[in-house]
Amino acid sequence: MKIQLALDRINIESAIKIVEKVYDYIDIIEVGTSLIKDYGISSVGKMRKQFPDKLILADLKTMDEGEYEFKTAYSAGADIATVMGVTPLNTISLCYDVAQKYKKSIMIDLMETNESRITNLKKFKEAIFCIHIAKDEIEKDFESYFQKMKLYISELPHLAIAGGINIELLNKLNKTRIIKPEIVIIGSAITKAFDMQKAAKEFYSLMQNIKK
C-alpha cells in the first residue's frame, strides 16, 4: 500500500518544504489541482527538479483536451496524471493512449460515476481507479460510500482512495476490509497537522502493519 501526499491550497515553496519534512514516509507526491491552477504545469516541473527520485502525480482532473493535457503533464515530469471518470469516454481513451505511449500511469477519478459508467471504464485495464469523496461533500459517510462502490469495482485491479482520509478511517477500513486500495491519498490530515512529520509517520506505520 502506497501513501500519496496531496499538496493543495499552498504555494510551491511551502509544498516543497512539506515534502522535505515527510519525504521518508510517502511514496507519491501529488501536485494538487489547486497548485496546478495557481501556478500552472510548471509546478509539476519544479517538484520533479526538486525530487527526482519520487513518483509525482499531476492532479489535472482532465475533463476535455485529454491528449494535450496528458502530454503536457508527462513532459513536465509527472509519472501519473488524472482524468475524471465522468468525462467523455473518448477523452479518457486519448489520455490512456498518451499514458501508454509515454510509458506512464493514468489515474481515473471515479467521483460522481455510477455502475454503468464504471462498467464502461473497465476496459482501461492498466489504469488506477480512485474512489474519491469530493472536498465539498466531505460530510458523506465513508463506510457506506465505500460499501456502495465496492459493488461496482470488482475486477478493477488498481485502486486508490481519497477525500478526507484520516487515521481513524484507515483503521476502520483495515478492520472491516471493505476495500483494499493500492494507494491511499492523504492531504489535510498531514499538511494541516501541527506536527506534519509525526502525522506522516503515523500513517506510514499503520500502512506497514496493514501490509503484514
Ligand SMILES: O=C(CO)[C@H](O)[C@H](O)COP(=O)(O)O
Ligand atoms: O483531490 C483532492 C480534492 O479534490 C484532494 O487532493 C484530496 O481530496 C486529498 O485531500 P484531503 O485528504 O485534504 O481531502
